[in-house]
Amino acid sequence: MRTRPLKVALLGCGVVGSEVARIMTTHADDLAARIGAPVELAGVAVRRPSKVRAGIDPALITTDATALVKRGDIDVVVEVIGGIEPARTLITTAFEHGASVVSANKALLAQDGAALHAAADDHDADLYYEAAVAGAIPLIRPLRESLAGDKVNRVLGIVNGTTNFILDKMDSTGAGYQEALDEATALGYAEADPTADVEGFDAAAKAAILAGIAFHTRVRLDDVYREGMIEVTAADFASAKAMGCTIKLLAICERAADGGSVTARVHPAMIPLTHPLASVRGAYNAVFVESDAAGQLMFYGPGAGGAPTASAVLGDLVAVCRNKLSGATGPGDSAYTQLPVSPMGEVVTRYHISLDVADKPGVLAQVATVFAEHGVSIDTVRQQGRQDGGGDASLVVVTHRATDASLTGTVEALRNLDTVRGVASIMRVEGE
Structure with a gap:
C-alpha cells in the first residue's frame, strides 16, 4: 500500500x-x-x-x-x-x-x-x-458501465422521496395533498419550500441525467417536459383504485421505437398495482430499466438523506x-449518438380524463364524437350522477394509446362544449 x-x-x-x-x-x-x-x-x-x-x-x-x-x-x-x-x-x-x-x-x-x-x-x-x-441506489454506474454493452430503451422511475411520501400518504390514508405535505414537512421529508420537489424540478434534473447516460446523447434540463403533482386530488386516487392503479410522480425516459429520437418527461401518472413501482412506499426511490439484452431491471432503496x-x-x-x-480515468461523457429530443406532443401513452358534464341525454355521444374527431380512441367510459342532486354528472374516460398532441386538442375541444362544465383532471396511464 x-x-x-x-x-x-x-x-x-x-x-x-x-x-x-x-x-x-x-x-x-x-x-x-x-x-x-x-x-x-x-x-x-x-x-x-x-x-x-x-x-x-x-x-x-x-x-x-x-x-x-x-x-x-x-x-x-x-x-x-x-x-x-x-x-x-x-x-x-x-x-x-x-x-x-x-x-x-x-x-x-x-x-x-x-x-x-x-x-x-x-x-x-x-x-x-x-x-x-x-x-444511495447504485444507478449511474450500472448504466455507464454494467449496461455499456447493452441497448437501453426505457428508464421509468420514482426519483424523489418527498413526492413519493406525499402520494403514498394520500393513497393509503385518503389524506388531501396539503395534509400529506404538512406531515412530510413535520417529519423532515419536505423542505420549508417544497417547490423543487412537488413541482417536479428535482425529478426533471435527474431525468435529464438518466436520459443522457442511458441513450448516449445530450439531454439538458430544458429538454425535459415537467408537470408537478400539486393538483392531484383524493378523487384522482379514487379513480385510480377503480382501475386497479395507484398514482406516482414518474421520471420517464424513452427511446423511440425507430431509435431515431428520445423523450424525457416528469409528471404524475397512474400505474397498475401489478407494476413493481406501485409497491414503492414512503420516501423510497426505485428505477425500472428496460434494455434489449438484460430485459427488465429494478433498482430500489433510500433516495435521499445524509x-x-x-x-x-x-x-x-x-x-x-x-x-x-x-494513472487512469473512468468512463466519461458518452454522448456519441446525438439523438434529437422529441417534444412532449409526440409522446404516445394512455389517458384518464375526468369531466364534469350536464346530466342529460346525448352528452356521452357529444363527448365521444370529440374524441373521434381528434383520433383518440376510447377504451372505457364511466358516468355517475352527482350525489348532491344537481344537474351535473361525472364522466370518466380512459383512452387507448394516443399522442399527447392529440389528447391536448381533444381537451381543448371538450372545454368548448356547452355540455361540459369543466375538465376536472387529466392523468396519463403508464406501466402497462
Missing part, C-alpha cells in the same frame, strides 16, 4: 457533507485497504465557519473554497454544496489544478454536464456523480482514488 495519502477537499458540510466527513474518519482503515492508499481530509469549505461540526478538526475549516481547490496538492474534490454557482466555477477550477471531482449536484449536471465532462477530459480528470440521482447520499459519494470517491493511483 502507498503510504502517502490521497488528499480530499470537501466543498460543503451540511447534511451530506458532514456524513461524508464522518465516514471518511470512522472508516479510514477500510477505505485505505479498498483504495490501496490512505485518504486524508485536507480541507472543508463552508459558509458559516463558527458552526460546531463534531468530529472535524477546526483547523480544516475554511470559507475560501477557491483557494482550497487551487492548492495543487488536492487529489479529489468532493462537491456537495449544490446549485449552479459557485459550484460550476469551483469544479472547473479543481480540474485545472489537477484534481478529479465527485459531485452530488443534479441541477448543475443536468444543465451543464456536457461542458463539465469536456473540462474533465481536457485535464485528464474524473467526474463522478452517483449521488446526483436516487441517493447517510444514504454519502454512501454514494464515498463509493465514487473510492473509484476515483483508485483511478488516481493507477
Whole structure:
C-alpha cells in the first residue's frame, strides 16, 4: 500500500457533507485497504465557519473554497454544496489544478454536464456523480458501465422521496395533498419550500441525467417536459383504485421505437398495482430499466438523506482514488449518438380524463364524437350522477394509446362544449 495519502477537499458540510466527513474518519482503515492508499481530509469549505461540526478538526475549516481547490496538492474534490454557482466555477477550477471531482449536484449536471465532462477530459480528470440521482441506489454506474454493452430503451422511475411520501400518504390514508405535505414537512421529508420537489424540478434534473447516460446523447434540463403533482386530488386516487392503479410522480425516459429520437418527461401518472413501482412506499426511490439484452431491471432503496447520499459519494470517491493511483480515468461523457429530443406532443401513452358534464341525454355521444374527431380512441367510459342532486354528472374516460398532441386538442375541444362544465383532471396511464 502507498503510504502517502490521497488528499480530499470537501466543498460543503451540511447534511451530506458532514456524513461524508464522518465516514471518511470512522472508516479510514477500510477505505485505505479498498483504495490501496490512505485518504486524508485536507480541507472543508463552508459558509458559516463558527458552526460546531463534531468530529472535524477546526483547523480544516475554511470559507475560501477557491483557494482550497487551487492548492495543487488536492487529489479529489468532493462537491456537495449544490446549485449552479459557485459550484460550476469551483469544479472547473479543481480540474485545472489537477484534481478529479465527485459531485452530488443534479441541477448543475443536468444543465451543464456536457461542458463539465469536456473540462474533465481536457485535464485528464474524473467526474463522478452517483449521488446526483436516487441517493444511495447504485444507478449511474450500472448504466455507464454494467449496461455499456447493452441497448437501453426505457428508464421509468420514482426519483424523489418527498413526492413519493406525499402520494403514498394520500393513497393509503385518503389524506388531501396539503395534509400529506404538512406531515412530510413535520417529519423532515419536505423542505420549508417544497417547490423543487412537488413541482417536479428535482425529478426533471435527474431525468435529464438518466436520459443522457442511458441513450448516449445530450439531454439538458430544458429538454425535459415537467408537470408537478400539486393538483392531484383524493378523487384522482379514487379513480385510480377503480382501475386497479395507484398514482406516482414518474421520471420517464424513452427511446423511440425507430431509435431515431428520445423523450424525457416528469409528471404524475397512474400505474397498475401489478407494476413493481406501485409497491414503492414512503420516501423510497426505485428505477425500472428496460434494455434489449438484460430485459427488465429494478433498482430500489433510500433516495435521499445524509447517510444514504454519502454512501454514494464515498463509493465514487473510492473509484476515483483508485483511478488516481493507477494513472487512469473512468468512463466519461458518452454522448456519441446525438439523438434529437422529441417534444412532449409526440409522446404516445394512455389517458384518464375526468369531466364534469350536464346530466342529460346525448352528452356521452357529444363527448365521444370529440374524441373521434381528434383520433383518440376510447377504451372505457364511466358516468355517475352527482350525489348532491344537481344537474351535473361525472364522466370518466380512459383512452387507448394516443399522442399527447392529440389528447391536448381533444381537451381543448371538450372545454368548448356547452355540455361540459369543466375538465376536472387529466392523468396519463403508464406501466402497462
